[in-house]
Amino acid sequence: MLLQPPPALPRTAPRGIFITGTDTGIGKTLTSAILTKAWQGTYWKPFQTGLAEEAGDTPTIQHLTGLPAEHILPPTYALQAPLSPAAASVLEGVTLEPEQLTLPEAPHSPLIVEGAGGLMVPLTDDMLMIDLIAQLGLPVILVTRSGLGTLNHTLLSLEALYQRRIPVLGFITNGPKMPENSRTLERLGQCRALHHIPAPPSAPETKDISRIAAQIPPWKSLW
Ligand SMILES: Nc1ncnc2c1ncn2[C@@H]1O[C@H](COP(=O)(O)OP(=O)(O)O)[C@@H](O)[C@H]1O
Ligand SMILES: [Mg+2]
Incomplete structure (x- = not known):
């Protein structure tokens, strides 16, 4: 048996899209910048960690898109340590309540939501990033590396999404052009x-x- 059958996509454009990836540093922020610019939408990164070491993805999006500030919402949770939200929040003594999160009003549609790390990153002791995606109810774009290693990581991520019945609009490859890998991923x-x-x-x-x-x-042409 190959992967389980993918869940159906919405028939009309949803409120937004969730940008996840097969790993951290895979190109989610770069992709989010491209899509926010292309669709003139609103960017939101609910969980930002690592602020002790870098300014975070939200200012990067502002810089890369050059869009007015109203296209960018602040993170709901901003944490210092370069760790998972679950681990960083423990260090800071902050209580995270991801189960309370709902989609914010976006001044400009669509809403482009960027995750942190990949799908199985813990937000709390009993909630993973993929659970938040299911809760928010947005379809997903999966950012993957184009080259060696992508087949395993991408298929594992798709399998996890399909298992939770989260619809996937598609994947975006990042890196050197390797069309054979993209064809294999489309098929399998x-x-x-x-x-x-x-x-x-x-x-x-x-x-x-x-x-x-x-x-x-x-x-709108994608739905
Ligand atoms: N196609 C690319 N070409 C050059 N640099 C890239 C490319 N994709 C990502 N990077 C760089 O790699 C780093 C991680 O990318 P980023 O989009 O921030 O990943 P993520 O949001 O998944 O952690 C950034 O410094 C980014 O500029
Ligand atoms: Mg990022």
């Missing part, structure tokens, strides 16, 4: 390859985001 993962983000020689800048955003189909 029963999932659409939405886009490929190439690896430029240097860190992506605002102009790169605008250029790639121009290649993304309109939000």
